Amino acid sequence: MDALVMFLYDIPLLGLLFQFGGYVISILPTTGPIFLFAAAPIALGSLCGLMNERSGIVNIGIEGMMLTSAFVSAYAASLMVASGATVGGDAPFGASTPLIVGVLAAMIAGMLVSSLHAWLTITIRTDQIISGTIINITALGLTSYLNQILSKASPPNAGTFQPFIVPADIVELPVIGWFINAILNQRPITLSIIVLVIAMQILLFRSRWGLRTRAVGEHPKAAETVGIDVIRLRYRNVILGGIFAGLAGASLALESAGSFQNNMTVGRGFIALAALIFGRWTPLGAFGAAILFTASEALERSIRFVPPPGQLGEIMIGIPLQVYGALPYLITIVVLAGFVGRSTAPAAVGQPYERERRH
């Protein structure tokens, strides 16, 4: 076996590819759980964007929705601790009452901000880009401002969710052990992303709701003619999409940091949009793109922490590290430009819908 590996590694040029494959396989078990964890808020943000864009509404306000939800979840959890709820305990995932309330509050906050977006874009028919921009700017200013006021009182901390620990017997299974560990050794919101992505994929392409949503996103007039209430469906989808942004915010605040920081989303909402486009407006595609983005970051870190041995190591260290981080976004541009396959937005995206009046 070793002889075969050495033989493959020594083939000129092609051998490098094998070496790279070998290196990736060697780092996957440790980095797998980390990049899935990092991908969760991005993938959740993408699902929020998907709910909007598939029904014909552009949403560049995901960033602001995530930030607002992160803020609300952190302070809701703090408030619960302050009012006497117990922290810690033996519940699975360390899920104490304050943390659960924090997640619920984040979902509600996401829905509220989304309602604003829905009202502005569907009823008022403002420019959808402007609406999203307003949400982003307002969310950043308002949360930072309120955080300054509220953090004065040194609010008590609710801690974070704890990851599920996969039994060692399973982790040590050959070939698939690491994979199961990567998926399951996670905190609850990150875990839920797998279920949500699959459910959304099925719902969008195999359910009546999905068909109607896509119809509204592609050709609202035609949809209206066959009796679909375009306005109502758009409202419902945009507001429900806020739940995903809410979960993304809660993941940042209650699974990572354990507290709120001003502008703690640092652009993840926009990365989520890129993932959505890269994934061609499908849940699975967007999830895959999010994984690709965070995995390439993990690869970049790996090359720094444990560089591969031999010739491959020399080459990989020689490449400026920023290139690895930038690679997925370069690919996104290529995809957008249409060089690799087609990535077309739903046809009606960005156009306000106005019902025709009876004459």
Added chain:
Amino acid sequence: MRTRSIGLSLFATAAIVVAACTGGGTPAPATPAPVTPAPVTPAPATPEPKVWKIGVVTDVGTLDDKNFNQFSWEGAQKGAAAIGGEATAIVTVASADYDKNVQSFVDQKFDIIVTIGFALADATAKAAKLNPTVQFIGVDQAPCLTGAGDPDPTFTDCSGDMATLLPNFQGLVFAEQEPGYLAGIAAASITTKKVIGAIGGAAFIPPVVRYIKGYINGAHSVDPTIQVKVAYVSDDLGKAFNDPAGGKAFATQFIQQNGVDVLFQVAGKTGNGVLAAACDANIYGVGVDVDQHESTPETAKCTVTSAEKKLSIAVEQAIMRVGDGSAKGGIIGNDAKNDGIGLSKYYEFESMFSSDAQAKIQAAFDGFKAGTTDPCAPANCTDPFE
């Protein structure tokens, strides 16, 4: 939007009004009761003793942030008490208000104006140039001045000498390599794997590099065979210093792949995620700048100590220099010699540090004072990747 800007302006105005009304009396509310003596009504015959008016402009945040603002403010109050004056604070609400807040103290004829944080360096330098009779103290500030004495935010023309151009401006800086060195000794004393780590925000920020190089040298002074793994998060300042979630992912991978069992964070809010990762991995963390066992309670359970800038002492001494007339402008270094740096308390981790380890830390501190210990040797403090 509109409501918010009105709210902000109202708040800022209120802050200034409060400052204006309390200029001669008590400092702004929500602060620990200051020990300012009530202004003594002078007997008609004796000359009126000078009551120094000391204004403090904080960075964006709060006055009791257990961080830069709070400790600098405490120093200002102590300094005021020492020289017979009163300290008043304006809490900056938005970074756009720096100039305005400094100016409001100038307008009220304050004698000493203290500004907190490197972000206020340019606003302070501008005001110092325009108001040569007012004494300015900038915490963590080393502005880049042009030959004409104007701040250059782009750091292209730094030919101006602060000491001669702005003799009324003391820029307080700190020898980060010294507390970094002490943290290195502490980390080397508690590691069992002989592999320790440090995560910096960005490699192009000199103070970050000084902390880390000091840390490496300190650890090696205990045991040269200890491996010190170092990594910088990003060249993007947002990711480097303001992304706890990203810091957590970064540090989790760092801990797993490098196998460290003590981790020093020099990455601001990103570093709070680094400490969180350390706690989750059941290893020890070392905080930075202020006592992080206190300032970030969510990670206190694994923060054994912190490499600290003693902001309170530095500000107090700067004010006292103004009081006794010995103040000179320019970059004022704070280090072990004036107790301007140090290592924070160990709290519940006290028992982990043997008397031998504590003696080594004290010896290094004394060595800095005497000038016999060089925290920048053998690894230099300038090149991040050397």
